Amino acid sequence: MSIILQIKDLKKYFPITKGVILKKTLGYVKAVDGVSFSIERGETFGLVGESGSGKSTIGRLIVGLLQPTSGSIFFDKVDLTKINKKEFQNIRRRMSMIFQDPFTSLDPRKNVMQIIAEPLIIHTDMERKKREEIVYQLLERVGLRQEDAFKYPHQFSGGQRQRIAIARALTLSPDLIIADEAVSALDVSVQAKIINILMSLQKDLNLTYLFIAHDLSVVCHISHKVGVMYLGKLVEVGSKSAIFQDPLHPYTQALLEAVPVPDPNIMVAKGLMVLKGEIPSPINPPSGCRFHPRCPYATKRCTEEEPTLIDNGENHLAACHYTDEIKSKRKIIKQPLKDSA
């Protein structure tokens, strides 16, 4: 397998300014603060984190909606931060994005045909007939009918709209699709359908996904590799099974234990783990390990020394000083995943 996307020490600081003419910078929101990871072709990389973790900012940096403060983004070995606009225009057709809210991500004044064909109009001089043919094929791929091509977004339900958005993301046969909370706004029954569509499309078209979400269960289901973010930092990266069955970072553990599972017996047995405190502001993140004020294992060292991502074998990286101790001290030993009935 080859690496399609590699991010190296990516940083994005948003200045907090005052005044319009005489701008004064009061400080910075360190939304993304030195993040590195890579995605291999054909796999799904899940990026999880709570609000303010910087996960969406990373997606926006990759597609060029934002310019990074420093660091590099290699897409198929080309550093996107070092190329000019024209070169970027050629590369951007190889990636696309699916948004969270299907009610705002489609222009209400365009019909489905116009929406899905727009990337072709921008990037090719294909004739109309051919464009229409491609749109019909795409509609079929995402489970919509040809007749739907001339309807408008408001005539569809949320799930159908998200299918239209997926079709639009597929129009130029991209290599990488960034799905930013792509199923979070949908109801459970519809969400399941969209997840299934995304997964079967990946199989058929060898797509690569960067799947950004806050819902751990969804990320667990769809991803091959997972990165956990906290306050602009990647605290743990690893294969799906490593992250969900053998989490090393205390934050990952806490996140997993905080999710209520739809089974009263399990819930009675394990309860919810409650992490103390709030998510701190990314303007003045805590010193040392950013998680230390909320961490049940924190020591003095954690307040002073910032941990780096350390490989614990099999590409399972965690940024914690005490992974070994925590591993042995863990109260709840997870059972291996049961297969579904």
Place this chain on the structure above:
Amino acid sequence: MRPLKDLKKLLFGESSELSIIIEHLKSDKPALFGLAVIILLVLMAVFADFISPYDPNLQDLSRRLEPPSWEHPFGRDEFGRDILSRIIYGSRISLTVGVVVITISLLIGTALGALSGYIGGWIDLVIMRVADIFLAFPGLLLAIGLTAVLGQSIFNVMAALAIVNWPGYARVIRSQILYIKGLDYVEAARIMGASNARILASHVLPNSFAPIIVLATIGMGWAILAEAGLSFLGLGVQPPTPSWGSIIATGRDFIFRAPHITTIPGIVLALSILAFNLFGDGLRDALDPRLRI
């Protein structure tokens, strides 16, 4: 069917907004009344040559100030001219002023508002402060001042009214664009690599027009009233060209001897403005997504 569809596209984009508006207006009686009066006004202005019973400038000094009769339903003025015919021809001035003023205001307002909202930064700052300066003046007073400087003519009236009117449109367009440019579908277009021009023309502007249509409709009423006011003060059309404002102005001297000269054009004027306002209100309700269930 096709041309009608194209017109619909042009006016309302491709959504079914027109059908939503029609659906709403069907049950909105005041707005329907407004629309009927507006249509009547337009017909009157367009077919003035055919429907006006007399030459509006034909004088008959022997029968001056004659009250309404079967022959002259609205009576005669101080020169013995038929008031009905003068009102019919006057509607041409009123509507022309309304349409021209609103169109110019819209063009200036949309262009500057779009620049302001889409580009932002210091351009936004400069345009909005200029707009503030215009908004700080009482509109009609500024128009009076401008016509006084530019000279008395109907073109100057229209120019003056447009100059005082554009900042409102610029503001609404700007805030609309600020909202829409942050929506996901605009970001989606940007990620696709669409140029700024394409995004603005194809996504942002078409979605910004709904409140402007409402504002323009109500603005028509305002422009007609303002023109009448300026003509009343003698700053508008030059005699003998009939205008509602000037008819009222000349009737002023005979208000006790021949009240019909002032009251009848006054009622027509009030009715027209009411019609535009009612229709504008109806449009606003129809376009308000919160009222759609």
Place this chain on the structure above:
Amino acid sequence: MTLDLEYSEKGMQHNHLLEIVDLKTYFFTKRGAVKAVDGISFTIDAGDVFGLVGESGCGKSVTALSILRLVPDPPGKIVSGQVIFEGEDLLQKSEEEMRSIRGAKISMIFQDPLTSLDPIVRVGEQIVEAIRTHTNMNPQKAWEKAVKILTEVGIPDAEIRAKQYPFQLSGGMRQRVMIAIALVTEPRLLIADEPTTNLDVTIQAQILTLLKEIKAKTQTSILFITHNLGIVAWLCNKLAVMYAGKIVEYGATKSVFSNPLHPYTTLLLKAVPRLDIKKEMLESIEGDVPDLVNPPSGCRFHPRCPYAKKICSIIQPPMIEVEEGHYASCLIYDKEKWRSV
């Protein structure tokens, strides 16, 4: 069609805290009447945490608003039914009587605390106002009580926080303030409408734990409205599943989760991606939620139900007690009718 829960096992008159009987709330629009809640019945006893589960548009929030008689009128209207609270029908009460019940005997917390709190009043004052609306406690004492309850809902430095404005608090803190306002009058029933949906997982766990503690410490029963089956499994002892304005299943949490009876519940549980169970494909439900102006005839779920027979489109299934205290509205459990076709 009302539930036969009037009598307990001993055959004695059982006094429910809240009994909803055949409640119908419609919204009258130009398109016709939207039957948002269409004949639902359930009971909540003292000490219950009752989960009302369903996807968006199923009528769960409208049910809550109907109990408090807060349905926006027009276009909404409670068409028929009874809401018996402590033996009295709230639908027969005058507006003035309702005002003395709302916020005093029945309180409510919402999804978004920022819009339910007054932005220009200090949070402590808002609690004082809640106290003094229903009692004639003097302002000094009320303030002390406000600070005390803020401490009780887990707000650190309550003295200082009480003097702050809502925007100075984080989302989790604001939801705690809302809970404090709701609880300060010691209500018999707390209605919580998706109170954690906008919160991060770790903060959600904190709020849910707080609600559980409240339940253990006070006499307050909770009606918890959510789309999240995991939360219900953890928090509630009884639950009802709503679909398209009707309750399709009703029973003790344990029996509903271990033995879901209605096809909708079964499918819904299979559609949720889970952390603890590995699934290859998620089960999804075909089709979309029906239009409640013209809901499907017979069973409202029949167009999407994999088990549906012709009879399902004809007969509206009654609530059938399949296990003790566990009801489902599905003809599968009416052996005679099911076999007859």
